[in-house]
Amino acid sequence: MTHTERPPRVLIVEDEPKIARLVADYLAGSGFEPHHLDHGDAVIPWLEETRQAGEGPALVLLDLMLPGTDGLTLCREIRQRWPALPVIMLTARVEEVDRLLGLELGADDYICKPFSPREVVARVKAVLRRSQLAGEPDPAGSDLVLDEEGWRALADGHDLGLTAVEFQLLKVMMHAPGRIFSRDQLMDHMYRDHRIVSERTVDSHVKKLRRKIAEAWPEREVIRSVYGVGYKYQPEA
Template sequence: MGKRVLIVEDEKNIVDILSFNLNKEGYETLEAYDGQAGLQLALEQNPDLILLDLMLPKMDGFEVCRSLRKENRSTPVIMLTAREEEADKVLGLELGADDYITKPFSMRELLARVKANIRRNEMAAAAPQAAEHRLDLGRIQLDLDQMAAYKDGQPLELTQREYELIKFLASQPGKVFSREALMEHVWNYEGYVGDVRAVDVAVRRLREKVEDDPASPQFIVTRRGLGYYFSA
């Protein structure tokens, strides 16, 4: 049985194009044209991934994503938006979306992101327990079994993407990773296509939760012109 992708989009021509191309790649598709119907299908059908437009009738994409995560559903969500405002992307990621892509987008890029997010979710579900169950990095600790992060013994409220980002960086402290490398290793975009702004948004949100002063980070540090690294 093929992987199922739920498309929640109110423009029928976009739904038709997405369905056609996803079907060609072997995916089954479900379609919803408003937020309420999209949320209902997501909860009832448990798709492998959701393509979620932000501007929807009845319930916008933000509320759909928020409601989905309140139900403890970890289905990967890629936001579709025609708007370039950074605040929209930050809010969507904060509510638990895994990624975003801005219209107009290339079908090649969208299909690559669909494949990568489904694969990453499968890998996370199938990953064996690590022999080393905790990473203790001074003031920052990671519980690998519970997929939880702590600072000074207090739990950090991280999204799945933020946890994966800090875990990857913290597992190799001091090593600098470019944005493209992070897109490949954390976002699981093999042969990465697209822009790297998602990395900067995720790092900024992570710093707001982890750092004493996000403007002067101690843990998630920028190496100018090269990328990011974790400083224990």
């Protein structure tokens, strides 16, 4: 990082001041710029304002139990509005159902209290490394590039001609390579109005998306099925 570059920003959403200060101190000591919010209702407005100014965070550390809007609701809204923004959930509730629920809502990781601040820093670095893979060239030597402003996907410069739903599906999976998305998670991204659709609808869209990618790359498969679970974007090594 040069002297003109701003360190990566991490938003800490935590209503316990001691925990927030401790995590912020360790993040700052590891080269991050922490920002703390202690009320759930402040999160979405702050994200809107900072992202519009080009100063949004690289990652959100999100407590489950918050005054105002709770962490699970916030995680769902963040994932719907900013699919590429990584979220790590912090919580004192260690029940397995809570852990699964948090991940199903789109959290990239989940840390239970009490935790070591060093562990939090390590998890932040690991999640950021994974999220940054989506923006790097395909390791097989060919590029699949998203033009998010034009809602286009280009394979080696060739426009795949995706529909809006197909583009959204590919975008969600490419921003988290290797991560398995259930059909329910993909439906949430496909249809923001929460309409009721069947799992076969997701399968149909994925099938069409795969066919369009195969027309450009007939010998490669980057969208993989995980039997009984869902789908993932997996660039070939």
